[in-house]
Amino acid sequence: MEDTAKLNNLSFLKGGGDCGELLRNFDWSKSVLGPPQLWPQSLKTSVSIILHSKYPMFLWWGRDTIINIHNDAYVALMGTKHPYFLGRRADELWSEIWEENLLPMKNMIFDDAESIYGQDLMLVLERKGFREEGYYNFSYSPIINEYGDVGGLFCACHEETKKVLQQRRMQLSTEINSASWVSNSIAEVINASYKIIDKYYSDIPFSALYILNAKGVAQLVGSTAELQGHEPFDEYYDFSAEDNFWQFGKVIKSRMPVFIEGVGDKITRLHHTLLGDLPRTAVCIPVFKPADHQPIGIMVFGVSPNLVFNDEYQQFFQLIASKISLIMGSINAREQEKLLIKASEENLNNILFQAPVSIAIFKGKELRIELVNNKSLLMWDRTLEQVKGKTFAEVFPELVSQGHKEIVEEVYDRGISFSANESPVDIFRRGELSTAYFNFVHEPLRDIHHQIIGVVTVGFEVTDQVLARKKVEESEHRLNMALDYTNTASWEMDLHTKNIIFTNQMARILGFEKAADLNFYKMRERIHPDDRRDVVEKAFNAAMLNGDYNYDARIVLPDGTIKWIHTQGKVLFDEQHMPSKMIGTVKDITDTKNEQNRKDEFMGVITHELKTPVTSVKAFAQYLQERFLKTGDEKSAALLGKMGNQINKLTLLIQDLVDLTMIEGTVLKLQPQHFDFNELLADTVEELQRTTTKKIKVVSDRQALNVNADRDRTGQVLINLISNAIKYSPEADHLEVNSFSGNEHLICSVKDFGIGIAREKQKNLFERFYRVLEDERSNSFPGLGLGLYISAEIIRRQNGAIWVESERGEGSVFYFSLPLNNS
Amino acid sequence: MLKKRVYVADDDPAILEIITMILEDEGYEVETSVDGRSLQDELTIQPDLVLLDIRMSGSDGGEICRKLKSNVRTRAIPIILVSANKDIVSIANNCFANDFLPKPFEISDLIQLTHKYTS
Numbered sequence: 001m002e003d004t005a006k007l008n009n010l011s012f013l014k015g016g017g018d019c020g021e022l023l024r025n026f027d028w029s030k031s032v033l034g035p036p037q038l039w040p041q042s043l044k045t046s047v048s049i050i051l052h053s054k055y056p057m058f059l060w061w062g063r064d065t066i067i068n069i070h071n072d073a074y075v076a077l078m079g080t081k082h083p084y085f086l087g088r089r090a091d092e093l094w095s096e097i098w099e100e101n102l103l104p105m106k107n108m109i110f111d112d113a114e115s116i117y118g119q120d121l122m123l124v125l126e127r128k129g130f131r132e133e134g135y136y137n138f139s140y141s142p143i144i145n146e147y148g149d150v151g152g153l154f155c156a157c158h159e160e161t162k163k164v165l166q167q168r169r170m171q172l173s174t175e176i177n178s179a180s181w182v183s184n185s186i187a188e189v190i191n192a193s194y195k196i197i198d199k200y201y202s203d204i205p206f207s208a209l210y211i212l213n214a215k216g217v218a219q220l221v222g223s224t225a226e227l228q229g230h231e232p233f234d235e236y237y238d239f240s241a242e243d244n245f246w247q248f249g250k251v252i253k254s255r256m257p258v259f260i261e262g263v264g265d266k267i268t269r270l271h272h273t274l275l276g277d278l279p280r281t282a283v284c285i286p287v288f289k290p291a292d293h294q295p296i297g298i299m300v301f302g303v304s305p306n307l308v309f310n311d312e313y314q315q316f317f318q319l320i321a322s323k324i325s326l327i328m329g330s331i332n333a334r335e336q337e338k339l340l341i342k343a344s345e346e347n348l349n350n351i352l353f354q355a356p357v358s359i360a361i362f363k364g365k366e367l368r369i370e371l372v373n374n375k376s377l378l379m380w381d382r383t384l385e386q387v388k389g390k391t392f393a394e395v396f397p398e399l400v401s402q403g404h405k406e407i408v409e410e411v412y413d414r415g416i417s418f419s420a421n422e423s424p425v426d427i428f429r430r431g432e433l434s435t436a437y438f439n440f441v442h443e444p445l446r447d448i449h450h451q452i453i454g455v456v457t458v459g460f461e462v463t464d465q466v467l468a469r470k471k472v473e474e475s476e477h478r479l480n481m482a483l484d485y486t487n488t489a490s491w492e493m494d495l496h497t498k499n500i501i502f503t504n505q506m507a508r509i510l511g512f513e514k515a516a517d518l519n520f521y522k523m524r525e526r527i528h529p530d531d532r533r534d535v536v537e538k539a540f541n542a543a544m545l546n547g548d549y550n551y552d553a554r555i556v557l558p559d560g561t562i563k564w565i566h567t568q569g570k571v572l573f574d575e576q577h578m579p580s581k582m583i584g585t586v587k588d589i590t591d592t593k594n595e596q597n598r599k600d601e602f603m604g605v606i607t608h609e610l611k612t613p614v615t616s617v618k619a620f621a622q623y624l625q626e627r628f629l630k631t632g633d634e635k636s637a638a639l640l641g642k643m644g645n646q647i648n649k650l651t652l653l654i655q656d657l658v659d660l661t662m663i664e665g666t667v668l669k670l671q672p673q674h675f676d677f678n679e680l681l682a683d684t685v686e687e688l689q690r691t692t693t694k695k696i697k698v699v700s701d702r703q704a705l706n707v708n709a710d711r712d713r714t715g716q717v718l719i720n721l722i723s724n725a726i727k728y729s730p731e732a733d734h735l736e737v738n739s740f741s742g743n744e745h746l747i748c749s750v751k752d753f754g755i756g757i758a759r760e761k762q763k764n765l766f767e768r769f770y771r772v773l774e775d776e777r778s779n780s781f782p783g784l785g786l787g788l789y790i791s792a793e794i795i796r797r798q799n800g801a802i803w804v805e806s807e808r809g810e811g812s813v814f815y816f817s818l819p820l821n822n823s
Numbered sequence: 824m825l826k827k828r829v830y831v832a833d834d835d836p837a838i839l840e841i842i843t844m845i846l847e848d849e850g851y852e853v854e855t856s857v858d859g860r861s862l863q864d865e866l867t868i869q870p871d872l873v874l875l876d877i878r879m880s881g882s883d884g885g886e887i888c889r890k891l892k893s894n895v896r897t898r899a900i901p902i903i904l905v906s907a908n909k910d911i912v913s914i915a916n917n918c919f920a921n922d923f924l925p926k927p928f929e930i931s932d933l934i935q936l937t938h939k940y941t942s
Contacts (some may be wrong), residue, residue, distance in 0.1 A: 013869075372893075379903075604908075604909060607907070607909065608878060608907045608908060608909075611907030611926050611927060612835050612838070612907060612926070613835075613837070614926075615835075615838060615907065615926040615928065616835060616837035616838045616840075616841055616929045617926035618927045619838070619841040619845070619927070619930060620841050620929070621846060622929070622930045623841060623844060623930065625931070647927070651927050658909045661909075671912065816938070
C-alpha cells in the first residue's frame with residue numbers, strides 16, 4: 001500500500017490513521033478535487049499536516065464546491081457524519097447550520113482572507129455512548145494557494161468542556177452566595193437559591209431540599225421549578241415507608257451520598273432540558289449543620305444525562321449542598337441575633353413601662369424628669385404633662401420640705417445610691433396630703449464616660465402592707481396582752497420536724513428561763529410522768545385521727561412544784577389528708593384546777609353530809625313500816641312505804657350529784673370486770689319491773705355478750721335509760737329493751753312509745769343539766785337533768801357510744817354500744 | 824345460845840340508834856361508838872362483827888380497819904364498812920375490809936350482810 005502511495009506520488013497521504021487510509025482508498029475520480037496526484041501543493045501540504053496532527057482538525061477546499069477533509073482526532077466531533085462526509089461537500093455536511101452560521105464565516109475567510117476564532121462553542125457529541133454536552137474552541141484560518149489566493153479554510157479545534165463546566169458551576173455558586181446576602185430568612189434563601197438553580201438546568205436538571213424538623217421528620221422545603229405540581233417528592237418523607245425510593249434513611253445513617261438509579265420512572269417530564277433527555281440518575285447528599293456536623297437535611301440532585309458523572313460533577317453537588325447548609329446556618333445566627341436584639345429592646349421597654357414598679361429618670365443638676373413609666377404617674381397621681389420636663393421641686397413641692405430633694409441631689413452630686421424601706425412620705429394625692437409608705441432606690445445615672453448625668457429612681461408603694469402590718473402588730477400586741485393576762489400561750493408545731501414556735505408566755509408557763517431553751521422534747525419532759533403516756537400521748541394519738549387536740553395534764557417544774565395546764569389545739573391536714581401541722585394554746589389552769597379540787601372536795605362533803613341524815617331517816621322509816629306491819633296497822637305501814645319511796649328518790653338525786661362531781665373532777669374511776677351483759681340486763685329489768693306496771697319486753701341474743709366493763713356503772717346506765725322510758729311514756733303500757741352483738745360491739749336499745757324528743761333538742765340531750773321539757777309540763781317530770789349526761793360519760797369512758805333516734809310524739813329509742821370482749 | 828356481838832361505829836347517833844334497834848330485833852348484842860376508838864384501846868371482849876363508818880369526827884374508819892386487819896389478835900374479826908363515801912369500794916379494798924354497805928342502805932341488805940358474816 002505504501003509502495004502504491006509512493007508510486008502514485010501520494011506520499012502526503014501516508015499515515016494519518018483511519019482517515020489517511022480512507023482518503024487513500026477514496027474514489028477521487030468523481031470528486032471536484034480530482035486525483036490527489038494533481039492537487040495543488042498547498043492542499044497536499046495542508047492535508048498532510050491535518051492527518052499527522054493529534055489535534056482535531058479539518059480543512060475545506062474550493063471556493064464554490066467546498067470539500068471537507070478531517071483527521072482521526074476530529075472524528076469524535078463528527079459523530080455519525082464520519083466517515084461518509086470525509087472527502088465530500090461541507091455545505092451538505094453541515095446543511096442544518098450552513099446558511100445561517102457557516103456561510104457568512106466561510107465568506108469572511110475566503111473573501112477577506114481573515115482568521116476567525118470561535119470560543120467555547122457547544123457541540124453535542126456521542127463519543128461516549130450518550131449525547132454529551134461539550135465545549136470547544138475553533139480557530140478558522142485561510143489557506144493561501146500557489147496563486148496567492150485563498151484556496152481553502154483550515155480549522156483546528158480544542159475541547160474546553162471541563163473549563164466551561166467549571167466556570168458555569170462556579171458562577172452558580174457565586175450567584176447563590178449573593179442571593180444569600182439579600183435574604184432575611186431561611187425560606188427566602190432557599191427560594192432564591194432554587195430560582196438560581198432553575199437557570200442551571202444543564203448541571204442540575206432537578207433538585208429538592210429536605211430539612212429534618214424537630215420531630216426527625218424530613219420536610220420538603222424547596223425544589224426546582226419543574227418539580228412543583230407533580231409528585232416525585234412528597235411534602236414529608238416517611239422514613240418508615242416501604243417505598244423508600246430516595247433512600248434518605250441510608251443517607252442519614254451513612255452520612256454519605258447515595259446514588260439513585262432509574263430516576264426516569266419518577267421524573268417523567270422536565271420543563272427545561274438541554275437536549276430533551278431525562279435524567280436517569282440522581283444523588284442524595286446529606287446536608288450537615290456546619291457547627292457540629294450533624295445531619296440537618298438531605299439535598300437531592302438529578303444528574304444530567306448529557307454530562308459525564310465524574311468526580312468534579314459529584315464534588316459540585318456536594319459543594320452546593322454544603323453551601324446551602326452554611327447559608328442556612330448563618331441566616332439562623334442572624335435571625336437569632338435579630339431576635340435577641342429585638343427581645344432585649346422589648347425587655348427594656350417592658351421593664352421601663354410595664355414594670356410593676358415606678359421608674360423615673362431625672363436628668364441634670366436641676367433634676368428634670370426625662371422619663372417616667374405609667375406606674376410612676378399612677379403612684380404619684382400626676383399626668384404626663386404635669387411631670388415631663390419639670391424639675392423635682394416643681395413636681396413634688398410638698399417633698400422639698402421633707403428633705404427628699406436634698407437626698408436626690410446628694411445622689412447626683414456624690415454618685416452614691418440611696419435606698420429606703422417603708423419610708424413614710426407625706427405626698428399630695430387625690431386632693432389631699434396624706435402619709436404613704438414607699439420602698440425606693442435612687443441610683444446615679446452615668447453616661448458612657450462614667451459622668452453622672454442624672455438619677456434613676458425605682459420604687460413602689462407599700463402603704464397598704466405597712467398599714468396592714470401595723471394593724472396585725474397592734475392586734476398581735478393586744479392578743480399577747482390578752483394571752484398574758486389569761487396565762488395562755490399559743491403555739492404552732494410542724495408535725496414532721498417537730499419544730500415548734502410559740503408566744504413568749506410558753507416559757508413562763510412551763511418554767512423555762514428563756515424561750516430559746518424550749519423545744520418539743522423539753523416541753524414533753526415537763527409533763528408529769530403519770531400523765532405523759534396516759535393523758536398527753538393518748539390525746540396526741542386521738543388528735544391524729546379526729547383533728548382535735550385536748551387535754552389537761554400536770555407539769556412538774558424544776559423546783560418540784562406541780563402545776564396544771566390545759567392544752568387545746570387543732571391538727572391541720574395536707575392535700576393527702578395527712579396531719580402536717582398542729583396549732584393551739586396552752587393555758588395555766590393550776591388555779592382553776594385547785595378551785596375545781598376544792599369544789600370537788602366540797603361537793604364530796606355536801607353529798608356525804610346529805611346522805612347521813614337520809615340514811616337514818618330511811619332506816620327509821622323502814623323500821624317503823626316493819627313494826628306497823630307486825631302490829632297490823634297497815635295504813636300506817638303504807639304511808640311509811642310512800643315515805644320510803646320519796647327517800648329513795650332523794651337518794652337518787654344525791655347520787656346524781658355525787659356522780660356529777662366525780663365526772664367533772666375526772667375522778668370517775670371505773671372498775672372493769674368481765675361479765676355477761678345479758679345477765680346484767682336481765683337482773684336490772686327484773687328489779688325495775690317491780691317498780692312499774694308497764695311491761696318491759698326484753699329481746700336479746702341467746703349467747704352471752706361478754707364485756708370488760710364496770711358492771712355497776714353499766715347497770716346504772718340501763719336503770720337510767722329504762723327509768724326515763726317509763727317516766728316519759730305516761731300513756732304507753734309497755735316498752736322494749738333489745739340487746740344484740742354487732743361487729744366487735746354490743747348494742748343495747750331502749751324503746752319507749754312516749755312523748756318523743758324534737759329533733760333540734762336531740763343534740764343537747766347528753767349535756768348536763770339539760771332537760772328536754774321546758775314548758776309547764778316539765779314540773780311533772782322531775783329530775784336534775786343529769787341522768788343522760790352521767791350515762792353518756794359512763795359509756796364514753798368505756799369506749800362506747802350513746803345516741804338517740806326519736807320523733808316528737810312518736811316515742812324514742814336510746815342506743816348505746818360497748819366493745820365486746822371475747823378473749 | 825350466846826348472843827352474837829356486833830360493834831357499830833358511826834358519828835351520827837341517829838344511825839347508831841336505828842342500827843341498834845334493827846340488829847337487836849334480829850337477836851344481836853350491839854355495842855356502839857361515835858368514833859370507834861374503843862376498838863383499838865380496850866378490846867376486852869372481841870366482837871363477832873364490826874360495822875364501821877369511814878368518816879367520823881376525829882377518826883378515820885378506814886385507818887381503824889387497816890390497823891385491826893394488820894393485828895394478829897384482831898385480824899379475824901369481820902369488818903363491814905358502812906359509809907356514804909363515794910370511794911367506799913376502793914377504800915374497802917385498800918384497808919382489807921371484808922365487805923361494804925353504801926349509805927343510805929336497805930334494812931334488808933344490812934340484816935343479810937350481818938347474818939352472812941356472823942353465821
